[in-house]
Amino acid sequence: MAELQQLILDLLDANGSIPDTRALTIPGQSQPAASQDAQIIVLGALNSLLSREMVTFESHETLAHVLTPEGTQIAVEGSHEARVWAALPAKGQGAPVTVPKLKELVGNEAASVGQGRAFKNKWIEKEGDGFVRKAETIQDSTKLDMLEVQSTGTLKTGDTVLADLRKRKLIVQRKAQWFTVAKGSNFSTSTAKPETDLTVEMLTSGAWKTSTFKKYNFDAEGAPTTGGSLHPLLKVREEIRSIFLEMGFAEMPTGSFVESGFWCFDALFVPQQHPAREVQDTFYLSDPPRSLDPEPKYYKTVSTVHEHGGFGSTGYRAPWSHDETTKLLLRTHTTASSAHMLYKLAARCRGESVDEDDRPTASATKSPSGVDDGFRPAKLFSIDRVFRNETLDATHLAEFHQVEGVVADRNLTLADLIGFMKVFFSKMGIQQVRFKPAYNPYTEPSLEIFAFHPMLNRWVEVGNSGMFRPEMLEPMGFPKDVRVHGWGLSLERPTMIRYGINNIRTLLGHKTSIDAIENSPAPML
Numbered sequence: 001m002a003e004l005q006q007l008i009l010d011l012l013d014a015n016g017s018i019p020d021t022r023a024l025t026i027p028g029q030s031q032p033a034a035s036q037d038a039q040i041i042v043l044g045a046l047n048s049l050l051s052r053e054m055v056t057f058e059s060h061e062t063l064a065h066v067l068t069p070e071g072t073q074i075a076v077e078g079s080h081e082a083r084v085w086a087a088l089p090a091k092g093q094g095a096p097v098t099v100p101k102l103k104e105l106v107g108n109e110a111a112s113v114g115q116g117r118a119f120k121n122k123w124i125e126k127e128g129d130g131f132v133r134k135a136e137t138i139q140d141s142t143k144l145d146m147l148e149v150q151s152t153g154t155l156k157t158g159d160t161v162l163a164d165l166r167k168r169k170l171i172v173q174r175k176a177q178w179f180t181v182a183k184g185s186n187f188s189t190s191t192a193k194p195e196t197d198l199t200v201e202m203l204t205s206g207a208w209k210t211s212t213f214k215k216y217n218f219d220a221e222g223a224p225t226t227g228g229s230l231h232p233l234l235k236v237r238e239e240i241r242s243i244f245l246e247m248g249f250a251e252m253p254t255g256s257f258v259e260s261g262f263w264c265f266d267a268l269f270v271p272q273q274h275p276a277r278e279v280q281d282t283f284y285l286s287d288p289p290r291s292l293d294p295e296p297k298y299y300k301t302v303s304t305v306h307e308h309g310g311f312g313s314t315g316y317r318a319p320w321s322h323d324e325t326t327k328l329l330l331r332t333h334t335t336a337s338s339a340h341m342l343y344k345l346a347a348r349c350r351g352e353s354v355d356e357d358d359r360p361t362a363s364a365t366k367s368p369s370g371v372d373d374g375f376r377p378a379k380l381f382s383i384d385r386v387f388r389n390e391t392l393d394a395t396h397l398a399e400f401h402q403v404e405g406v407v408a409d410r411n412l413t414l415a416d417l418i419g420f421m422k423v424f425f426s427k428m429g430i431q432q433v434r435f436k437p438a439y440n441p442y443t444e445p446s447l448e449i450f451a452f453h454p455m456l457n458r459w460v461e462v463g464n465s466g467m468f469r470p471e472m473l474e475p476m477g478f479p480k481d482v483r484v485h486g487w488g489l490s491l492e493r494p495t496m497i498r499y500g501i502n503n504i505r506t507l508l509g510h511k512t513s514i515d516a517i518e519n520s521p522a523p524m525l
């Protein structure tokens, strides 16, 4: 409002100060700016001048009156009694208006309230079973009062009328502001916009010497900065990682997404004819096409157990193909990494010399004979990506994350696995778990893990587990009394449950909202 700003500056120039802004008349308006709405406009102009230090001002508070919705209606349409009067014919100039007709004309409320008041004011009179005008002209003082309150916040006639209007709920009292204004340090009567930039033109022409520049506003809020933030999967990953760490687990290296058929399947005693190995389920690499062979003695033992049995097993008695073992593939489970680590853990049992610092193990435990057979217990975990040639849908992607753990110690039982699972899941906030017998080529017994989902009100499968078979462990060189239990779960499922997401594409892929990721809450732990 440049004109208002100019007016304020001119008044200051003439009088030195403005003692009460309610006395100003805003350009384009007929009355002084006494209403609260007008003072808000004045405040806008003052703030703009203040930012250029052209004025200073103080604000004062008073109680002012404002119209209620009913009062506003009267200011526009007139009082009920005036509307009743206006609806009637002058005496002798038409048929008297009956009550039902009046209600039709001005509405129920105006008809009943207005009729009484109009009588009291001697504006109307009865004729037959209807009403006609009595007064030739009327003065709708309620409407005039409303207009006065609307523009000044008060009434010249004084407090009694104001109190009456308050009682009639036509006006209410509100806090209102008004201002006293004085000249600021940069006072001038020119409201020319200050420069915001120093330009090359100003420098060359010398205009900068006479220009006024806008002050820096150091209190202004900066543009919001965006930075990196963890994806929900990484947050839950971190949460699960810290559960493992506090339970004394060490993290396994899982950097190699590409594995050989040998480590992903054969070492785990997965039969070479198993459907999981087929191209519908597994992504194979064409380049490079083949892996190197594993250590020959271990390879020989593994192939013999598969083909002919051993370690108390009859084996699969099916032909063995070297070709299958050297196929390269994207690992279908992180149990391939566990197999590498267990093989490494058994190195000392195979009589190989082991660098003490290079072992993921706890201290020595006694073998049954009392002689150190090289075995060291271990608790290992990993959380990383796996790949399956799946049909994509709301809950499946071709790549996902597996949370995997293995515990190796002497004489572990299924009860150890179940007990461990209960503790592990309760730390994840899942108190109710159930187990169901299942089949895994590399574990016996195997258990599917179900958790009760309070939101879905049903049991959902959360993982798969079991005791690794001797056909897998003994070829690695583990002593007979060493048992290893392991389990795997997806990271996506608990993350989706935790964040209430029911379509995996909301979590990963091009449909993911970056905002939702940035604003996703931290995990529980």
Ligand SMILES: N[C@@H](Cc1ccccc1)C(=O)O
Pocket (backbone or CB within 6 Å): 332, 333, 334, 335, 404, 440, 443, 464, 465, 466, 485, 486, 487, 488, 489
């Ligand atoms: N590898 C299994 C999980 C598992 C790991 C370890 C032992 C038993 C089961 C899976 O992909 O579902």
